[in-house]
Amino acid sequence: MHSKNLTLLTDLYELTMMQGYYDKQDNPTVIFDVFYRSNPFSSGYAIAAGLEQVIEYVKNLNFSYDDVDYLRSLHIFSEDFLQYLSGYHFTGSIYAIPEGSLIFPKEPILKVVAPIMEAQLVETAILNILNHQCLIATKSSRIVYAAGDTGVMEFGLRRAQGPDAGLYGARAAVIAGCVGTSCVLTGKLFDVPVMGTHAHSWIMSFPDEYTAFKAYADLYPEGCTLLVDTYDTLKSGVPNAIRVFQEMKDAGISPRKLGIRLDSGDLAYLSKKARKMLDAAGFEEATICASNDLDEYLIHDLKMQGAAIDSWGVGTNLITSKDCPSFGGVYKLAAIQNKNGEFEPKIKLSENTEKITNPGNKTVYRIYEKETGKMKADYICFVDEEINPEEDLLLFDPSETWKKTKMKAGTYTVREMMQPIFINGECVYTSPSVKEIAAYCRQEKDTLWDESKRLFNPHQMYIDLSPRLYEVKKQLLDRMSADD
Amino acid sequence: MHSKNLTLLTDLYELTMMQGYYDKQDNPTVIFDVFYRSNPFSSGYAIAAGLEQVIEYVKNLNFSYDDVDYLRSLHIFSEDFLQYLSGYHFTGSIYAIPEGSLIFPKEPILKVVAPIMEAQLVETAILNILNHQCLIATKSSRIVYAAGDTGVMEFGLRRAQGPDAGLYGARAAVIAGCVGTSCVLTGKLFDVPVMGTHAHSWIMSFPDEYTAFKAYADLYPEGCTLLVDTYDTLKSGVPNAIRVFQEMKDAGISPRKLGIRLDSGDLAYLSKKARKMLDAAGFEEATICASNDLDEYLIHDLKMQGAAIDSWGVGTNLITSKDCPSFGGVYKLAAIQNKNGEFEPKIKLSENTEKITNPGNKTVYRIYEKETGKMKADYICFVDEEINPEEDLLLFDPSETWKKTKMKAGTYTVREMMQPIFINGECVYTSPSVKEIAAYCRQEKDTLWDESKRLFNPHQMYIDLSPRLYEVKKQLLDRMSADD
Numbered sequence: 001m002h003s004k005n006l007t008l009l010t011d012l013y014e015l016t017m018m019q020g021y022y023d024k025q026d027n028p029t030v031i032f033d034v035f036y037r038s039n040p041f042s043s044g045y046a047i048a049a050g051l052e053q054v055i056e057y058v059k060n061l062n063f064s065y066d067d068v069d070y071l072r073s074l075h076i077f078s079e080d081f082l083q084y085l086s087g088y089h090f091t092g093s094i095y096a097i098p099e100g101s102l103i104f105p106k107e108p109i110l111k112v113v114a115p116i117m118e119a120q121l122v123e124t125a126i127l128n129i130l131n132h133q134c135l136i137a138t139k140s141s142r143i144v145y146a147a148g149d150t151g152v153m154e155f156g157l158r159r160a161q162g163p164d165a166g167l168y169g170a171r172a173a174v175i176a177g178c179v180g181t182s183c184v185l186t187g188k189l190f191d192v193p194v195m196g197t198h199a200h201s202w203i204m205s206f207p208d209e210y211t212a213f214k215a216y217a218d219l220y221p222e223g224c225t226l227l228v229d230t231y232d233t234l235k236s237g238v239p240n241a242i243r244v245f246q247e248m249k250d251a252g253i254s255p256r257k258l259g260i261r262l263d264s265g266d267l268a269y270l271s272k273k274a275r276k277m278l279d280a281a282g283f284e285e286a287t288i289c290a291s292n293d294l295d296e297y298l299i300h301d302l303k304m305q306g307a308a309i310d311s312w313g314v315g316t317n318l319i320t321s322k323d324c325p326s327f328g329g330v331y332k333l334a335a336i337q338n339k340n341g342e343f344e345p346k347i348k349l350s351e352n353t354e355k356i357t358n359p360g361n362k363t364v365y366r367i368y369e370k371e372t373g374k375m376k377a378d379y380i381c382f383v384d385e386e387i388n389p390e391e392d393l394l395l396f397d398p399s400e401t402w403k404k405t406k407m408k409a410g411t412y413t414v415r416e417m418m419q420p421i422f423i424n425g426e427c428v429y430t431s432p433s434v435k436e437i438a439a440y441c442r443q444e445k446d447t448l449w450d451e452s453k454r455l456f457n458p459h460q461m462y463i464d465l466s467p468r469l470y471e472v473k474k475q476l477l478d479r480m481s482a483d484d
Numbered sequence: 485m486h487s488k489n490l491t492l493l494t495d496l497y498e499l500t501m502m503q504g505y506y507d508k509q510d511n512p513t514v515i516f517d518v519f520y521r522s523n524p525f526s527s528g529y530a531i532a533a534g535l536e537q538v539i540e541y542v543k544n545l546n547f548s549y550d551d552v553d554y555l556r557s558l559h560i561f562s563e564d565f566l567q568y569l570s571g572y573h574f575t576g577s578i579y580a581i582p583e584g585s586l587i588f589p590k591e592p593i594l595k596v597v598a599p600i601m602e603a604q605l606v607e608t609a610i611l612n613i614l615n616h617q618c619l620i621a622t623k624s625s626r627i628v629y630a631a632g633d634t635g636v637m638e639f640g641l642r643r644a645q646g647p648d649a650g651l652y653g654a655r656a657a658v659i660a661g662c663v664g665t666s667c668v669l670t671g672k673l674f675d676v677p678v679m680g681t682h683a684h685s686w687i688m689s690f691p692d693e694y695t696a697f698k699a700y701a702d703l704y705p706e707g708c709t710l711l712v713d714t715y716d717t718l719k720s721g722v723p724n725a726i727r728v729f730q731e732m733k734d735a736g737i738s739p740r741k742l743g744i745r746l747d748s749g750d751l752a753y754l755s756k757k758a759r760k761m762l763d764a765a766g767f768e769e770a771t772i773c774a775s776n777d778l779d780e781y782l783i784h785d786l787k788m789q790g791a792a793i794d795s796w797g798v799g800t801n802l803i804t805s806k807d808c809p810s811f812g813g814v815y816k817l818a819a820i821q822n823k824n825g826e827f828e829p830k831i832k833l834s835e836n837t838e839k840i841t842n843p844g845n846k847t848v849y850r851i852y853e854k855e856t857g858k859m860k861a862d863y864i865c866f867v868d869e870e871i872n873p874e875e876d877l878l879l880f881d882p883s884e885t886w887k888k889t890k891m892k893a894g895t896y897t898v899r900e901m902m903q904p905i906f907i908n909g910e911c912v913y914t915s916p917s918v919k920e921i922a923a924y925c926r927q928e929k930d931t932l933w934d935e936s937k938r939l940f941n942p943h944q945m946y947i948d949l950s951p952r953l954y955e956v957k958k959q960l961l962d963r964m965s966a967d968d
Contacts, residue, residue: 004488006647006669008668008669008672009641009647009650009651009667009668009669010641010667010668010669011639011641011642011666011667011668011680012666012668012671012678012679012680013666013680013681013682013683015668016680016681016682016703016704017682017683017685017686019703020682020686020699020700020703021689023703024699028689030689032685066672067672070668070671070672071668074671074678076704076706076707116689120683120685123642123683124641124642125647127642127643128641128642128643128644128646128647128650129646129647131642131643132644132645132646132649133646135645136645155495157493157494157495157608157612158495158607158608158611158612158615158813158815159611159612159615159810159811159812160612160616160645161616161619161620161644161645161646161648161649161653161804161805161809161810162612162613162616162617162645162646162648162649162651162652162653163490163493163609163612163613163648164645164646164647164648164649165616165645165646165648165649166493166612167493167646168646169645169646182495182496182497183493183494183495184492184493184494184495184496184499184555185490185492185493185494187496187554187558188492188550188551188554194496194558195496196495196496196497196500197497197500198497198500198501198504199497199501199604199607200817200832201501201516201604201816201817202501202504204817204830204832205505205512205514205600205817205820215504215508216504219500219503219504219507220500220560222560223560230832230833231833231964264834264836316810320645320804320809320810321645321809322809322810325645325804325805325806325809326643326645326800326804326806327643328643329642331642332685333684333685333688333689336689346688348684348688348714349714349715350748352748480715
């Protein structure tokens with residue numbers, strides 16, 4: 001039901017360019033790279049997410065009669081071309097870094113190898129899907145990091161930018177470490193924990209707060225978290241909650257989980273006071289959940305101030321990635337196959353050096369220190385290059401080339417990050433479950449230095465080019481400026 | 485195809501509360517108001533959008549077998565309740581301010597009157613849909629305002645927060661005054677203009693820029709906009725575009741539209757230079773389109789600097805509403821029907837005065853000055869109150885009550901803003917087309933004072949309460965604080 005056909009979810013220019021290639025009867029195989037230029041939030045890393053939805057999109061790509069009729073009505077497409085579209089399906093190959101992986105700027109995270117007409121069409125939707133989920137996964141990971149050993153729940157559906165943003169944003173949040181979501185549809189479609197108790201309206205629909213709590217506890221004795229801030233948190237909410245907890249205890253009910261939720265006021269002050277009140281009443285096991293405009297910075301500060309908070313419900317700031325609501329993934333031409341079947345590297349110039357692309361048919365290796373198991377660098381090279389860990393490996397910074405590190409033979413291990421997803425139109429990859437992806441993501445983060453996880457001014461990973469790739473890039477740049 | 489079933493697009497707590505009401509066998513009819521507390525971007529207004537999708541959502545509300553099976557698997561719902569859900573459909577009434585209307589803080593923009601179980605369920609999805617589209621419409625309206633008599637095109641699909649955010653964001657953008665969108669699916673589903681030409685990859689896939697331009701012009705002689713910044717805008721791009729335009733002219737082709745697009749560099753400088761070059765070559769009619777990280781502030785500044793730009797392609801900052809990516813719409817209990825069939829007003833207290841709600845079964849009237857046709861104030865009152873424009877009307881500020889204005893009899897006109905959408909489960913409203921909504925929205929903006937349209941520090945509209953509503957609110961507040 002939710003794998004809707006997104007074939008027309010594309011910018012018009014993809015179709016006008018397609019017709020151009022069709023008209024020229026020249027449809028060379030090309031390579032497009034998806035990559036991003038810098039980490040959002042000045043983070044030390046980002047998290048790959050959305051590949052499963054990209055796969056669904058590509059599998060479902062086809063122009064219905066309706067779609068073709070609509071395109072005909074625009075009066076810019078020829079009947080021949082529309083005929084071609086009716087029979088269109090994707091015949092190319094796609095390689096990608098799996099979901100849950102840590103990813104870094106300027107390295108290809110997904111690569112499309114396909115006839116240019118096909119490769120051009122899929123640009124917009126692939127970027128839309130990856131940009132969204134990578135963004136929310138990265139934001140969520142920062143929030144989860146700030147919360148440390150306390151759990152983060154995703155509660156943002158009502159403020160998400162439309163239904164999909166809620167549905168898939170929650171998916172990305174769980175991949176990145178959130179313990180669950182309030183979004184029931186995400187729970188159903190992706191088998192992840194769903195969470196939530198009641199709202200202020202529940203309290204307000206009863207004659208008084210105590211009666212409302214009591215009714216809720218009667219109904220959900222197993223897991224009873226009461227929202228205590230409808231009237232006055234410390235004077236009314238917490239005492240009423242304790243009264244109900246005591247009545248449950250007296251009745252011999254021992255719930256799996258007792259707790260309160262704070263949703264307004266000063267969360268540091270109120271949580272410490274509430275903790276004391278709960279403890280004094282003999283409810284040391286009762287947990288305190290906090291919500292209300294939280295993000296990684298506020299959680300970090302509240303924890304610094306000793307807030308007695310056991311779990312966090314994070315909404316708007318997570319699901320919209322408020323301080324940076326877009327992920328700058330781009331889709332750039334890297335190579336065109338010539339008549340001899342070789343991929344000729346292509347480069348996009350820019351006055352802004354940061355925007356110059358890496359040419360050619362590339363892959364990404366991740367280099368780990370053998371001793372610590374931690375990531376040392378990512379190494380971008382041509383697909384036909386191999387790294388032999390029994391030989392020394394020279395790493396150097398592609399912008400500041402005097403910065404060099406030699407990895408001694410035997411001191412490092414290597415992992416190729418990109419995996420085949422589609423080969424000649426056939427999907428060869430099975431997406432893991434979201435729970436599996438989340439577990440893998442946790443492992444991935446364990447291999448990242450703590451210095452790169454900091455919220456503020458983290459160490460930025462080394463992203464290096466192979467000497468051969470560096471040389472080819474340099475030659476292309478030299479040749480282009482000589483043309484001036 | 486795109487009216488998917490969003491029944492489970494809800495927070496879990498809506499369902500746990502529903503079961504609570506079900507269990508208590510007490511399902512009074514209640515009133516929930518959707519409203520927001522302050523304008524995003526410190527704007528002087530917001531724009532209503534998303535109602536058509538809310539209507540679809542409510543019409544399609546039903547729990548499939550799959551949905552019920554999934555809920556059963558959570559082990560928190562009784563069989564009785566699950567049985568009830570299988571037969572669930574919405575039997576309540578909904579009133580709303582139509583799409584394209586200007587809306588203001590604290591007034592109800594949508595009102596649900598329904599048995600509490602039903603009213604509670606629809607909270608999350610209604611907020612999700614309205615919050616998203618109202619946000620993007622309001623942001624777009626500001627960008628359109630900054631662009632003045634030059635057109636704004638929505639180009640953000642690849643950076644939108646998922647497919648729906650692109651699809652419906654573009655819809656909201658057109659409602660608010662964008663002349664078109666790059667999103668083909670939005671064009672198809674909502675019959676709005678789609679736009680776009682070609683990307684840098686088109687240029688790069690040809691041996692040189694001239695050949696690429698030439699090929700494009702051959703293909704689309706009718707409307708030919710060439711992207712001139714792939715190599716060097718002024719040295720290569722604009723001269724090559726002029727060469728191709730000249731060749732078209734020489735061949736006797738007179739296109740409906742000739743133009744260039746600038747996508748990098750200093751848009752003020754480059755557009756003025758390019759304008760001179762185009763004019764000098766005899767192409768005064770060729771238009772200049774600009775894109776690249778635009779928003780209302782940059783467009784405003786570029787126009788101040790005399791940029792020679794005829795149209796704007798706006799992407800990321802529009803489609804994600806970058807400087808404020810969420811609209812704070814909330815859904816609050818306003819009244820509960822008692823045994824006598826009367827709605828007893830309910831109020832939500834808060835330490836934050838701004839967060840105190842307006843109680844009761846309300847509606848909104850808009851008051852216009854007869855002489856100018858401009859909006860004077862919005863007037864929130866109970867549904868049984870009527871305004872007779874042949875009598876004096878006292879307006880006063882509900883927070884600063886000494887601020888009073890008397891509208892003299894005969895000097896003003898009145899319009900009720902809320903319209904019936906569903907009555908007892910039946911949809912009684914037909915959504916206008918997006919083009920009609922956009923035309924209505926233009927009219928709406930014509931009735932707003934220029935002072936309220938400014939980008940910076942605009943005049944904030946007067947949103948007043950009727951004396952009776954004010955009194956009831958005051959009494960409820962007094963009673964609650966007496967309870968302390």
